[in-house]
Amino acid sequence: MVDWKAVEEKWQKKWSEEKVFEPQIDERPKFFITVAFPYLSGHLHVGHARTYTIPDVIARFKRMQGYNVLFPMGWHITGSPIVGIAERIKNRDPKTIWIYKDVYKVPEDILWTFEDPKNIVKYFMKTARETFEKAGFSVDWTREFHTTNLFPPFSKFIEWQFLTLKEKGLVVRGTHRVRWDPVVGTALGDHDIMEGEDVQILEYILIKFILEENGEEVYLPAATLRPETVYGVTNMWLNPEATYVKAKVDGETWIISKEAAYKLSFQDKEIEVIEEFKGEKLIGKWVKNPVTGDEVIIFPAAFVDPDNATGVVMSVPSHAPFDHVALEDLKKNTELLLKYDIDPRILEEIAYVSLVELEGYGEFPAVEEVEKLGVKDQKDEEKLEQATKNIYKAEFHKGVFKIEPYKGKPVREVKELIAKDMKEKGIADVMHEFAEKNVISRFGNRAVIKILHDQWFIDYGNPEWKEKAREALANMTIYPESRRNQFEAVIEWLDKKACARKVGLGTPLPWDKEWVIESLSDSTIYMAYYTISRAINKHGIKEEQLIPEVFDYIFLEERSEEKERELSEKTGIPKEVLREMKEEFEYWYPLDWRCSAKDLIPNHLTFFIFNHVAIFRKEHWPKGIAVNGFGTLEGTKMSKSKGNVLNFIDAIEENGADVVRLYIMGLAEHDSDFDWRRAEVGKLKKQLERFYELISEFAQYEEKDVELMDIDKWLLHRLNKAIQESTKALEEFRTRTAVQWAFYNIQNDLKWYLRRTEGRDDEAKRSTLRKLAExxxxxxxxxxxxxxxxxxxxxxxxxxxxxxxxxxxxxxxxNETIELEENHIKALIEDIKEIIKVAKLEDAKRAYIYTAEEWKWKVAQVVAEKRDFKASMSEIMKDPEMRKRGKEVSKLIQKLIKDRAFDFKRIDEEKALKQAKDFIESEIGLEIIINPDEDKGGKKRQAMPMKPAVFIE
Incomplete structure (x- = not known):
């Protein structure tokens, strides 16, 4: 039994000693590939393994193709997550302690040092590199670095990047909404979110319905995403059990849920709570619609969530399925109406208002959709959700508004117009809200939406910048190509993005040191830093030497000895080192491939395009992006909080690096997801052991120039196909297809070959197997x-x-013919076995095989060419011999066209079968007789090209 661990350590050591993966500039074509460096808040799991193994496989492939390959790696430690973890460990948060102690298996004496975030970083940087080395990644470790001012040279590079962006007017200061941790007091980027990273921020329009109270106007701001429906309001909904507040909001008196008052306090609102009360206090009161002047009643509704928007909901039953069904349910709930002293006749007299003309629907689309889907009551939540989606989508895209002064306009236009008009008149306001509740920061706190003033933003909304990003994307290769539309959409909707925080690890903004550049903003062009990082590491260049002019020269300017001399005098960096860095950048750039998972398309991968086109010359814009999917574990999404995680390093220790690599590469293509199943990994391990045994055996053979039999030629032909198809697949990052051809197909072909040649031990076979092995x-x-x-x-x-x-x-x-002949033999064996099974001929002694007559092959050849009955018949009837078979020819043509037998290639059936006669007999356990004179059972005439007739007795 082979000691796989020893084998892995042996070659990892040799690669390192021989500096195999530390490329130097030379005359070969270069290939520069990078992958999103890992964020080191914990161990990498097998889902990450997919992301990092793909570029290594491609790097190794291109290296063998003769390219000078650079595959570097760094570490990402920017942001608040690591600081949040340290804080939770300091506070002895049980869940965090459990994750790091039991899931990540951090030794206890080390775990308590994690109260300092720097120790978290040091520990996981060390373990991540060990993991990558044990995985056999062909990384150039001379270029290793990590982010933040804990690594000053890279921090100076980021300072230069931001000074350059600011100089171009692309970093601006202003007011914007951000996700915010209200406990820690910091804005949150995508990587600062523990739960709800992809949750959308919605903009609600708050329509101020008026409640007359002791001669004072009090506003009930109803939150809606469809302001145009204000013309169809029949009543209001409040939750009688929820806590509401009366509060002064920017000088006006509002009634909103207690939760809403808290959230609005972060959204540029001055809030002073006057009193708290239960919603039941307002049930049965009447309020005035500020747009129509109608008086509408407040009904009780347990479905109103006080933690969603304002907790005040307007009811539009003609166009909102939930409202229609809620009113119908309330009509039946006499007990509830009596409790709040509501006259049932009020409900009966409610008149629905038709607002939208919609093809396929009558006056009240919501009512029709509810009936169509068979909604019985409010408990049919799934159907109600579907009804709502159907109506809202149809009305938005196809609806025409029916109410003056907007009559005749499309709903999608009216929506914006009405909102704008109401805001200008002061009868509406705005509130931002998450589409889902649980957006949790990595500090463990529930996030809110905050309006920030004097925040620093990268202005991705800049139209000229967007145009350059579109141009770059159009010239890039994207794998899979189907993701291009998503990139285009992200470029369209991207706007100002907060790029700095007040807390967390990172690089301070060079012109405003109290701000720290956040994690998605310092990780967009670091691929350029890789090109110079070896020189910086090797020559010990200090941070103070890396002034902006150095980076300007290396990355943006033409080569100049004079400039190098001037910079050398100014910084103390030897001019030879400046030249070395300049040459490395010019040689390796542009980046050939950027690899990452599909969840980074809406942020990092698109920011990567934007920042490159903003800073670098066009010839240095990136050339390609490859996107991969995620991984699940035994069919379940991996979650460290639930302990459902398999660490990458543990998978390697348990199975061996090569098993892990081959397994995850063979499971999924491009951005499709894969599922890690231990049982399947075990099977693959055995297959790899068999692969090792076979090659070890074949290594003893010699390759000689001897005459080969057809089956030997077949194996070499199939080997050619495996080379061709696996090469093509790897060029397109289709790892699953590549594994299928490079491993499984060859394995299957070899099994067949060994079956076909069982008992043979000659030079031809040994030579063929030696060729295959190499x-x-x-x-x-x-x-x-x-x-x-x-x-x-x-x-x-x-x-x-x-x-x-x-x-x-x-x-x-x-040799396509030999492959067709071999397929023919396989198919015949399967056919005979099936006949024996179906006809229950287990006691049969022999099989008679009849191949198609020559005239049938000629007909098949013409049909394959003409693909039409009339044209085929016309051509064939030119032959006098064929004219004698008129009816037979006609029937055969009809059959071939019906079966669409157009993929015609001629083989010598009889020769192929006779050569394989002994093998066929051994496979089916019968004597076979090929094309005897006697027509057994009248089968001979049934023989078709590539489909012999068989009679068994």
Missing amino acids: IWVRLMAPFTPHIAEELWEKLGGEGFVSLAKWPEPREEWW
């Missing part, structure tokens, strides 16, 4: 590099297989 090992090298290196050594291969030449198909091995 190619198979190289095809597997990107996926299973440790095993491949060990086997390459056994084969006597020169140097490292990691640097060996990638196989190319050999022209002399192509």
